[in-house]
Amino acid sequence: MTDLIWALVFVQVALGGFDTLYHHELTERLAWRPSQSRELRLHGVRNLAYAVMFAALGWSRPQGGLAIALMILMLGELAITLWDFVEEDRTRKLPASERVTHTLLTLNYGVVLALVLPLLGQWARLPTGLAAAFYGPWSWLCAVAAAGVVVFGVRDLAAARRVRRIAPAEAAPLAVALGARRAVLVTGGTGFIGRRLVEALVAAGHEVTVLTRSAASAAGLPAPIRIVTSLAQLADETRLDAIVNLAGEPISDGIWTGAKRRRILRSRLRVTRDVIKLIARLRERPDVLVSGSAIGWYGLQEDEALDETSAGRDCFSRTLCLRWERAATAAEALGVRVVRLRIGLVLAAEGGMLSRMLTPFEFGLGGPFGAGRHWMSWIHRDDLVRLIVHAMATPSMAGPVNGTAPAPVRNGAFAAALGRALNRPAILPAPAAPLRLALGDFAEELLLSGQRVLPAAAAAHGFRFAYPHLDEALAAIVGAPAGRVTPAAAPVQARLA
Known part of the structure; x- marks a missing residue:
């Protein structure tokens, strides 16, 4: 040789x-x-x-x-x-x-x-x-x-x-609450959440229009749907019963440089303002606008349990969500019910935070971020889709709605639960100092800090979670036997029931 x-x-x-x-x-x-x-x-x-x-x-x-x-x-x-x-x-x-x-x-x-x-x-x-x-x-x-x-x-x-x-559950039952055939516009319909929502709506027989920047990115969406690359392509006589606004520059795919922050903010405001302009010119306006936001609205919190009536603390995530929600509420002056959906950490194997954690955890290289004491307010993606549909179908539901499961956990408990689901140890922490040094505010707001957010509005309007506890959700996602519900989660569920 x-x-x-x-x-x-x-x-x-x-x-x-x-x-x-x-x-x-x-x-x-x-x-x-x-x-x-x-x-x-x-x-x-x-x-x-x-x-x-x-x-x-x-x-x-x-x-x-x-x-x-x-x-x-x-x-x-x-x-x-x-x-x-x-x-x-x-x-x-x-x-x-x-x-x-x-x-x-x-x-x-x-x-x-x-x-x-x-x-x-x-x-x-x-x-x-x-x-x-x-x-x-x-x-x-x-x-x-x-x-x-x-x-x-x-x-x-x-x-x-x-x-x-781990094949995804049937999509049609996720949209059963919407009832008779409805016409729905989804912005961001090719994204991690929007794609599953569109799949559910189409499978349930609804008429779906998807706004996307590139028609090619919608190639994998189920038929039949209508694809537009600009809301100007929709005529004034277009019938829309509901709009779901999820579009925006991804927030967790890079360091928050000044340019990145401006893109994140501008993309959300631009699409939301375009949605308001569309509503204003439609001859028949939709009944409801479900506009995406995030639990970042509450800022960096410690152990306080937060519901939709809680105040927030200033940080970039809060500033972003405040301006995003303010742009969406302009639809109220046009006679449209507005639901501001404050989305937590969305769990599924196909994308989001969890998808990035699966490989290191599967090889036994996972663990908590920093000390692992901060809270993670999570939700299974299918539950989030069901909550969006529930918001569209419930006339009394308006204002802020927390899109989180009723049993938030600390980061260390999340790492342990994922290790259990994968039958792997989860004992290798990611030290806080290098994360802060490499990622700055991105690490501080998304990896090392969090909020303990409870879905009080969803519970008050009769929404029932299919995955209220983390072990159940992770077991379904990774195809593992369901583990025991963590003792800390049960009282939270009881308070919301």
Whole structure:
């Protein structure tokens, strides 16, 4: 084995590691997508094949029949990889970076085969056996690479079985409270929350219009829907019974630089003001506007239990929510009922905060943020969709409504519950100081501080949560047996009942 061959082998390792970590884990989160069960099985088999190859080439010289077996394994790995690429094209839309990476992987592996197979052919003429070999640093790198692909291979095979248990619940029952066919406009309908809401409304037989910046991003939404890229495309005689306003620049996908803060604020205000202009010119105005906000309205709080009558404390999140809600309330002067939905931490495997936590926790690398004492006011995404529908369907519901489950928990308890759901330890905290240093106010407001928010308005208007406690919600999301309700949660539920 020459240095050139080893260099090409580790180019393959680097490209494969990038593809796995960046695309499969961070971007696509394949291990939590029910549609990718076959792709995960292919990844698992391929990774275990790589492990055998790295161990055999890095620490031995296979001869005779063993060399022939390794040649067959390497050619089989090529066939599995090509099958995997076809499966990926068939089941999901690949980003350009993944397509480029796949091309480079295929070309580089072809060169590796062209150099290694003749060498194995020479070894195949020798008596069958496994001679020990050591190639210095290359052997140690092979050991590390083999261990890595074994870990991911075993995990992917396990995930392929797990994803069959985590298929989302039927969407139509989430919108049953809305009753007869209604015409609903959803802004932000291609987002994490909006996509599930649109799915529920369409499945229940409602007439749905989605506002999105790019029609291409709505390609995966269920039919039939109407897609617009500007509210100006809706004529004055358009019939809308309800509007749900969820659009805005994502708040948790980057450091809060001055430019980022301005984009976050401007995007929400612009869309909300456009919604008000649309309402003003419609010949028949909608009955209700459910406008998104967030529990950041209450600012950074400590242990005080907060409901819709509580005051807030100044911070960027509060300023954002105050101005966002103020823009939405302009619809009241036009005779439209306005519900200001203050959304908590929305839980689902497909996106949001939890989706970023699943991979490190699954590998036993999770734990609380900082001291883990701050409160996390969470809600299962399906419960949030049901609450939005409930708000549309309940004429007496107006003003601020907290979109949180009735049993908030401290961050340390959240980490422990997620560890239980995944059957993993959750004991590795993320220290507060580095988070503050790297992320500034973003870390302070979203990762290291929180609010203990209770859904008093939802309870007062008869809303019942399908997932009132965290263990139940996480068990449903990750496909694990439901755990025990935490003792701290039961009194909160009792007070709201």
